[in-house]
Amino acid sequence: MLSYILALCLNLCLVLAASRTTAPSGALVVSKAPAKGQYSKIQDAVNALSTSSTTAQSIFIEAGTYSEQVYIAPRKAALTIYGYSENTADYAHNVVTITQKLSQNEVATNDLTATLRAWSTNFKLYNVNVVNSYGSGKQALALNAAAANQGYYACKFVGFQDTILAQTGTQLYAKSYIEGATDFIFGQHGLAWFTGCDIRVLSASLGYITASGRASSEAGYYVLDHCSIAAKSGATVAKGAYYLGRPWGAYARVAVQSSTISEVVNAAGWHIWNTGDERTDHVTFGEYANTGAGASGTRKFETKLSKAVAITDVLGSGYASAAYVDKTYL
The missing domain is CATH 2.160.20.10 (Single-stranded right-handed beta-helix, Pectin lyase-like)
Structure with a gap:
């Protein structure tokens, strides 16, 4: 066997x-x-x-x-x-x-x-x-x-x-590399599924991976699925310097699931937009089944997910036959 x-x-x-x-x-x-x-x-x-x-x-x-x-x-x-x-x-x-x-x-x-x-x-x-x-x-x-x-x-x-x-509509990012320091996955209306991606952060005293600009209860959603979050090779990043995201829009919605999260991510997980302009009242920041030193802590503003977000919830029930979807990368 x-x-x-x-x-x-x-x-x-x-x-x-x-x-x-x-x-x-x-x-x-x-x-x-x-x-x-x-x-x-x-x-x-x-x-x-x-x-x-x-x-x-x-x-x-x-x-x-x-x-x-x-x-x-x-x-x-x-x-x-x-x-x-x-x-x-x-x-x-x-x-x-x-x-x-x-x-x-x-x-x-x-x-x-x-x-x-x-x-x-x-x-x-x-x-x-x-x-x-x-x-x-x-x-x-x-x-x-x-x-x-x-x-x-x-x-x-x-x-x-x-x-x-x-920014808008259904989008798929598969087996790719994404590097940055500040709000480096962002937008307002996108339904974006990131799967099998290596997300790498740069040397910085404070950084944010996502910045969802969802401003109402519309469909927009960013999901990081089976990804790896860590410092770029060779970069010196302090423990807890980064957050999984902050709300550019008052209804920001992001999920990180089944991913490996290194110690570069702060124990609080998520961050306000800015002091005096927090924008956290209606956010949905979810995590499910993540592992690694940065996957646990006293998470702020987190929505507890009882199960993983399904790809159909983001890309739609007919995604597998869509012309832009290459299933060999899923």
């Missing part, structure tokens, strides 16, 4: 550890050394695609670092962007990076700071590192996920403040 289980696990690993080193049929290609018909910039490839066609679209990015901001305009077709990878199951093998360093010191809105501005529904991204290298001091997004039905698979999101804006 044990040998059967081990063989099954091995087969599963082999399936998941597939490579993607050539462009899928019909995909536009972006390369650091583009051949005829290829593109040197990701934005140029995106701009070459129709926004009115309903035929599925794709872009394949060859290995390299692309210093640009990418805007994906709303479109009728599903769009998938693939990064070159020799192991598509693991962000650690990613060799495609999009990076820039805009902050709200230079532009007027959060959206305009984002390295990737994803405004299209039915959008998927695989094996790409998305980086905003601005650092501390101002809002500086890696990703603005500004539309419903988006999926991010084995990606890496790097920032300091406001790394991911999961």
Whole structure:
């Protein structure tokens, strides 16, 4: 029986550890050394695609670092962007990076700071590192996920403040890496499911992982499921320096479940917004079946969950057949 289980696990690993080193049929290609018909910039490839066609679209990015901001305009077709990878199951093998360093010191809105501005529904991204290298001091997004039905698979999101804006609609983040220090998973209306993600915090005396801006009893929900929360490798983070979240909106709703939480998370678990503007009267901050040194303590404002939040409660009962959902990452 044990040998059967081990063989099954091995087969599963082999399936998941597939490579993607050539462009899928019909995909536009972006390369650091583009051949005829290829593109040197990701934005140029995106701009070459129709926004009115309903035929599925794709872009394949060859290995390299692309210093640009990418805007994906709303479109009728599903769009998938693939990064070159020799192991598509693991962000650690990613060799495609999009990076820039805009902050709200230079532009007027959060959206305009984002390295990737994803405004299209039915959008998927695989094996790409998305980086905003601005650092501390101002809002500086890696990703603005500004539309419903988006999926991010084995990606890496790097920032300091406001790394991911999961703003609206159903969104899935699977087997990805998310790094930051201040409110680095945030938004107002998103129904976002984060599963199997490594959430890493930076050196800071005080930090917050989530900042839900839910302002009424609408559907918005952020769920961190089977994730790992710890300091970034090499970063010095004091015990208890971080909180799982604080309420940007008065009806903030976040759950952390079946996750491993290291001692970087404070025993209080959750934090007010600001002194004199606490915003805690209507929050739902839930935890269930977490482990690790940071998973226990005298939790403030916590809602005791009697069971795990179901993925259907966030992504809907038909999520498994949705075009943006890749079940091989779940």
